Amino acid sequence: MSVRGDRGNVVARAEGGVEWTAAFADLDPAGFPMLGALDPYGDAVFNRRQVPLLLAELDRLPAACGGDWVGQARELCQIVERGTHRYLWFIGD
Structure with missing residues (x-):
């Protein structure tokens, strides 16, 4: 996970990433669209x-x-909210 600006520059980065488990498949898409x-x-x-x-x-x-x-992810979300032209990226393998 990282926060990037408009030009792709990395503003902040997480130390880890999403821990994919079978439980993610059970999330209701209507309740968890993001x-x-x-x-x-x-x-x-x-x-x-x-x-x-x-x-x-x-x-x-x-x-x-x-x-x-x-x-x-919460910390990176705060960085996105405090700035302009910032985006939270979840980067897959």
């Missing part, structure tokens, strides 16, 4: 207007999907 966009093999990008929705989903994320990555 997290449902994550793909272990592809990239997902969230803009400043989408970050509050992502944060709300992180608040109700089942424990089975949690881990250190959740706190790191």
Whole structure:
């Protein structure tokens, strides 16, 4: 995970990444549309207007999907919210 600017410059980076478990497959896409966009093999990008929705989903994320990555994602979301032309990137393998 990283926060990037318009030109792709990295503003901040997480130490880890999403810990993919079978529990992610059980998330209801209607209840978790932002997290449902994550793909272990592809990239997902969230803009400043989408970050509050992502944060709300992180608040109700089942424990089975949690881990250190959740706190790191929250910190990166705050960096996106505090600036302009910043995007949160989840980078797949």
